[in-house]
Amino acid sequence: MRDVVIVGAAETKFGKSELSYRELAAEAGRAALEDAGATAADIEGFFLGTFSPGTFIRQEHVAPLVASELGLGNVPSTRTENACASGATAFMSALFSIAAGAADVALVVGAEKMTATPLAEATSILAEAADWENESKIGLTFPGAYALIARAYMTKYGKTRDILDAVAIKNHQNAMGNPYAQFHKVIGKEDIEKSPMIADPLTLYDCSPISDGAAAVVIAAADAAERFKRRGVRVLGFGQASDSLALYKHDNLTALPAAQHAAQRAFRMAGVSPQDVNLAEVHDCFTIAEIVATEDLGFFERGEGGDAAQSGATGRDGRIPVNPSGGLKGKGHPVGATGVGQLAEATFQLRGEAGERQVDGAEIALTHNVGGSGATCVVTILGRPA
Amino acid sequence: MVDTTMTGTILSYTIIYVPTPEFAGEAPFGLAVVETPDGDRLLTRITDVESVPLEVGAKVALDHDDAHGAVYRVV
Numbered sequence: 001m002r003d004v005v006i007v008g009a010a011e012t013k014f015g016k017s018e019l020s021y022r023e024l025a026a027e028a029g030r031a032a033l034e035d036a037g038a039t040a041a042d043i044e045g046f047f048l049g050t051f052s053p054g055t056f057i058r059q060e061h062v063a064p065l066v067a068s069e070l071g072l073g074n075v076p077s078t079r080t081e082n083a084c085a086s087g088a089t090a091f092m093s094a095l096f097s098i099a100a101g102a103a104d105v106a107l108v109v110g111a112e113k114m115t116a117t118p119l120a121e122a123t124s125i126l127a128e129a130a131d132w133e134n135e136s137k138i139g140l141t142f143p144g145a146y147a148l149i150a151r152a153y154m155t156k157y158g159k160t161r162d163i164l165d166a167v168a169i170k171n172h173q174n175a176m177g178n179p180y181a182q183f184h185k186v187i188g189k190e191d192i193e194k195s196p197m198i199a200d201p202l203t204l205y206d207c208s209p210i211s212d213g214a215a216a217v218v219i220a221a222a223d224a225a226e227r228f229k230r231r232g233v234r235v236l237g238f239g240q241a242s243d244s245l246a247l248y249k250h251d252n253l254t255a256l257p258a259a260q261h262a263a264q265r266a267f268r269m270a271g272v273s274p275q276d277v278n279l280a281e282v283h284d285c286f287t288i289a290e291i292v293a294t295e296d297l298g299f300f301e302r303g304e305g306g307d308a309a310q311s312g313a314t315g316r317d318g319r320i321p322v323n324p325s326g327g328l329k330g331k332g333h334p335v336g337a338t339g340v341g342q343l344a345e346a347t348f349q350l351r352g353e354a355g356e357r358q359v360d361g362a363e364i365a366l367t368h369n370v371g372g373s374g375a376t377c378v379v380t381i382l383g384r385p386a
Numbered sequence: 387m388v389d390t391t392m393t394g395t396i397l398s399y400t401i402i403y404v405p406t407p408e409f410a411g412e413a414p415f416g417l418a419v420v421e422t423p424d425g426d427r428l429l430t431r432i433t434d435v436e437s438v439p440l441e442v443g444a445k446v447a448l449d450h451d452d453a454h455g456a457v458y459r460v461v
Contacts, residue, residue, distance in 0.1 A: 120407045127406050138431055138454045139402055139409045140417055147400035148419060155398070155442040200401040200414075248419040248429045253398055 001099045005225050005232020006382070008036025008218035009347035014332030015182035016115045017212040021057050024214040025111035026069040028337075032107065032216035032344075033070075037229030040070060043218075044103035046077040049090030049110040050336035055125045057113050066109060083129035084285060085371030086110065087215070087339025088378035092240055094219055104224035110340030111214035122210050126335075129372045131245035143207055145247045145373040146286035147199035152253040153288060154201070156303070161201055163306025165192050167287040168205045168329060170315060175326025177356030180341075182211055182332030206287040208327075213334035215341035231385035233347045236272065236364070238380045239265025247373040256374030259296035263368070266379040267298075270364075274298035277320060277381070278362040279349055281342035283370040284327040290314075293368055294322060297379070316359060324349070324357045339369035343380065350384045392448040394420035394458070399432065399440040416440055420458060431457045 010031030012024055019027065025048065033039065046067045054060040063077035080089040087110030094106040114122055127136045130145065150164065168187060175181035187205060195204040218228075225232045241261035243250055251257050267273060274297060282297070284290035291305040299320045300308045308314050314322035325331050325345045328338060346365035348354045367380045399418035402409075409415070416435035421427050431454045432440060438460040446458040 120410075123404070124406045124408075135429055136406070138417070138429065139405055139412070139415060140429060141402060141404070141406060143404070144400045144402050144417060148398040148417075151400060151442065152398035152419075197401075197403045199403060202400075246429065248397075248427050253419065 003222035004095055004098050004219055004235045005222050006217050006235065006343065006347050007220050007225050007228040007230055007232045008032040008038060009216070009344035010035050011180045011215040011341050011344050012213050013180050014211045014213035014334055021053055021059065021111060021113040022066055022069050024113060024212060025066040025109050028111065028214035028216040029066065029070045029107060029109045032218050036218040038105070038218055040072050042105050043072055043075055043107045045094060045097045045106040046072050046075050047090040047094045047106060047108045048077065048079045049087035049108070049340055050079060051081060051083060051086050051112055052125050052128070053113065056117050082376040083371035084283065084335050085339055085369045085376040085378050086336045087341070088367065088369035088380065089376070091217065091340060091343060091380070092238060092378060095235065095238065098219065098221050105218065105220045107216065107218055108340055109214060109216040110337040112334035112336040113212050114210045114334060115212050119210065134246045141199060142373070143199040143202050143286065146288055147202045148247060149253060149292060150201055150288035153292065156254055159306050163291060163309060164206055164287040165189055166309040167284065167290045168192060170309060171284060171323050171327040171329040174316060174324050174357060175330025178326050178331055181326045181330055182209055183326070183330050202286055208285045208329050208333040211332035211334040213332060213337045213341070215337045215344045217340060217343050217347065233350045233385055234383040236381045236383045237266040237270025238378070239263060239269065240378045241265070243375050245372055245375045250374065255292055256296055256370065256377060258374050258377040259293060259368065259370065259379070262377040262379040263297050266381050270381040272364060272381060277364050277366045279321045279324055279359040280366040280368065281325060281345050282322055282327065282368040284323060284329050285333060285370070287329065289370070290322060290327065297366065297368060316357065321359045324354070324359055339378065342367040342369060346382050350382055392422065394422045394446050396440065396442055396444045396446060397421050397427070398442060401435055401440070418446070420446055430455065433457050433459045
């Protein structure tokens with residue numbers, strides 16, 4: 001494949017926004033172009049990762065809508081949907097367009113506008129990403145699906161909810177250093193104890209929030225990237241894998257098998273091992289998801305991911321910093337924006353521009369974006385500019 | 387017709403406190419991943435979770451069949 005680099009990255013603030021869907025998406029896209037020192041005329045392909053604007057804001061056909069808002073003219077524009085992994089899937093599609101020689105430079109935006117929808121309706125819309133016939137129809141929600149994982153994990157390895165608390169507390173703390181984060185609020189065990197049960201054993205503080213937001217990256221073939229003002233962050237490897245939508249059909253209830261497959265492919269392509277990774281932005285839609293992710297990605301042995309969160313091994317100064325941005329828990333989870341936001345964060349880290357949340361000497365970063373309860377997973381490995 | 391002798395073992399479970407709107411009047415309710423003696427798996431409602439605590443490894447049997455499909459109970 002042609003070598004590909006990320007030459008520009010940007011995010012809007014995540015959270016409840018007064019901006020409309022198209023305004024959010026365009027703001028992120030314009031900021032990424034500016035970051036790269038690029039103009040609309042440089043862009044030869046546009047990819048928009050988004051989950052369900054048709055239900056959230058009654059608008060489909062959103063790729064040309066946003067492309068037009070960005071002044072991209074007649075550039076081909078494509079929307080990708082893979083539930084909460086829609087953003088990373090858009091990035092993959094952009095990579096393929098460059099690999100195929102259809103474009104030298106592409107813009108990837110991820111966006112979602114969720115807070116204009118009443119909470120109960122938003123929960124229903126999200127549940128549409130599960131297997132309706134086998135799960136949603138009898139009352140399983142996404143918190144419920146991850147609660148099934150949490151219960152299976154805690155039983156198998158003899159753990160208490162202390163491991164979940166450790167993830168929530170860490171990610172809220174990390175978000176304090178992130179100006180794009182939805183929450184700037186330190187939490188403690190007493191807050192978690194008082195929080196309402198959502199799906200036993202998961203409480204409100206185990207769940208990522210409903211958010212608005214957008215993120216964008218400009219990517220280019222390495223041999224076409226010299227015209228931009230920044231040296232590009234290198235795409236070293238990527239992997240995507242699928243599994244059944246229905247959680248109960250997975251081979252393993254205490255892992256996400258698709259994440260393991262995606263990670264193996266990404267590591268093989270990059271020619272690096274989990275020990276080489278300096279920081280990871282993982283899909284902590286629920287606290288248990290981060291624990292399982294750190295095991296699926298090979299950072300820790302099975303059953304040790306929760307202990308690692310408790311011991312500080314995944315803290316910003318730990319052995320492998322996980323979610324220095326605050327993750328979905330602290331930073332927010334505007335579904336389609338999340339995967340692109342992870343790539344933007346990794347780009348800031350590898351350029352040494354992550355401010356208070358900078359991981360010192362970051363050379364290799366990994367992103368892990370999951371759709372549903374593990375039916376889609378995309379893992380990307382990025383390297384510091386050469 | 388569902389075989390009312392159907393049994394299984396709980397592999398994992400949850401109790402839903404915040405449901406989607408169509409189940410608003412039913413919460414809290416139990417859901418479990420059940421493995422049958424044949425090794426098949428299903429996701430199923432578990433009835434009466436207030437009086438019979440759920441546990442991984444607990445044995446269940448089919449209680450009845452309704453709009454939620456097959457509903458099991460801990461035995």
